[in-house]
Amino acid sequence: MQVLISCVLILGFASPCLCGRWINVAKTNNNIFNVIAYGARGDGISDDTQAFLRAWNHTCGAEGTSTLVIPPKKLYFVNNLEFRGACKATSILIQIQYVNGLTIDGTRRGRINGHGSTWWQCKSCPRPRILSFYACNDLSVRNVRITNSPGAHGTINGCNRAKISNLDVQSPSHSPNTDGFDISSSKNILIEDSTIRTGDDCIAINGGSSYISVSRPTRFDSSTRVRVACGPGHGISIGSLGKGNSYETVEEVNVPNCSFTNTTNGARIKTFPGGSGYAKKITFEQIQLTNVKNTIIIDQHYGGKVATESYAGDLAINLDCMSCFNVVLDQVYIFSSQEKKEFHSFCKNFHGTIGSTIPRVYCK
Numbered sequence: 001m002q003v004l005i006s007c008v009l010i011l012g013f014a015s016p017c018l019c020g021r022w023i024n025v026a027k028t029n030n031n032i033f034n035v036i037a038y039g040a041r042g043d044g045i046s047d048d049t050q051a052f053l054r055a056w057n058h059t060c061g062a063e064g065t066s067t068l069v070i071p072p073k074k075l076y077f078v079n080n081l082e083f084r085g086a087c088k089a090t091s092i093l094i095q096i097q098y099v100n101g102l103t104i105d106g107t108r109r110g111r112i113n114g115h116g117s118t119w120w121q122c123k124s125c126p127r128p129r130i131l132s133f134y135a136c137n138d139l140s141v142r143n144v145r146i147t148n149s150p151g152a153h154g155t156i157n158g159c160n161r162a163k164i165s166n167l168d169v170q171s172p173s174h175s176p177n178t179d180g181f182d183i184s185s186s187k188n189i190l191i192e193d194s195t196i197r198t199g200d201d202c203i204a205i206n207g208g209s210s211y212i213s214v215s216r217p218t219r220f221d222s223s224t225r226v227r228v229a230c231g232p233g234h235g236i237s238i239g240s241l242g243k244g245n246s247y248e249t250v251e252e253v254n255v256p257n258c259s260f261t262n263t264t265n266g267a268r269i270k271t272f273p274g275g276s277g278y279a280k281k282i283t284f285e286q287i288q289l290t291n292v293k294n295t296i297i298i299d300q301h302y303g304g305k306v307a308t309e310s311y312a313g314d315l316a317i318n319l320d321c322m323s324c325f326n327v328v329l330d331q332v333y334i335f336s337s338q339e340k341k342e343f344h345s346f347c348k349n350f351h352g353t354i355g356s357t358i359p360r361v362y363c364k
Contacts, residue, residue: 031066042074119150127151175199207248235265242275330355
């Protein structure tokens, strides 16, 4: 298959952060490998495949920090490309912008290792993400394994029609701010058949996003197959929304057939006080929870005073609303993994329908 690519693509290989110093791989290193220097024409007619491969081989083989640059405002004509490792660089950061119809297909034999442990110790460092997509439409990413990212393992921003499948993300539970995938300002996104183990949200769905599916029902029996497994981590979150009194919206989110194991949270919606906008038409269903500390949370006081602190550690369902409307809670059954320990619920300013639940939910 032959492909036309019009894009900005930077593949950066970076060393860990020294606390208080941000390493910009696109500007500060001398190992810069530009595909134009290796013979790429970018005229939409000439075959640039070999130029891309030659540039990649030198980028991958360089020690220390190195960057592969594909200049913008050109149209590159390439056949199928396979960028092979192993590389001498200590970590890999991939940023892809303005690419339509892109497919990234891994082998699942290799793994992108961010070597993020040094970054995790530095709370003041802006941490890079391993895999970032911006303004990419009709995107497909499958069979990719990512581990130990300095920050988020993957981000999708400003994209339309993307499918992420057979993804394996793995970082330890103590790794801070290592979201599995962050989605923002995007629509028609599907993540399925994946395992995500992190120190933060397995998936975070942020402002400007709509028609997002995390897993999808199986054809015959949606209750028998887990399509996305989360844990350890902080669960699957809508938000946080409204930080700094901003206006943000999220709608049409469907999360079926997911499991949460050894996570801090399960299904969570979080908004900051003072913000505006809405989160609507959001469905969590056929969810399996095992050893989850906070199973179901709607928190409209995120970042502020915790109204439910007297129940800390024992809350199975926490609906801490300022104004939640048209919410349905039904067929939710949560039991303590510790014998004779009781779970509680908290519900305030909730307007909706509460059906069959364990523990029972009584709203103020």
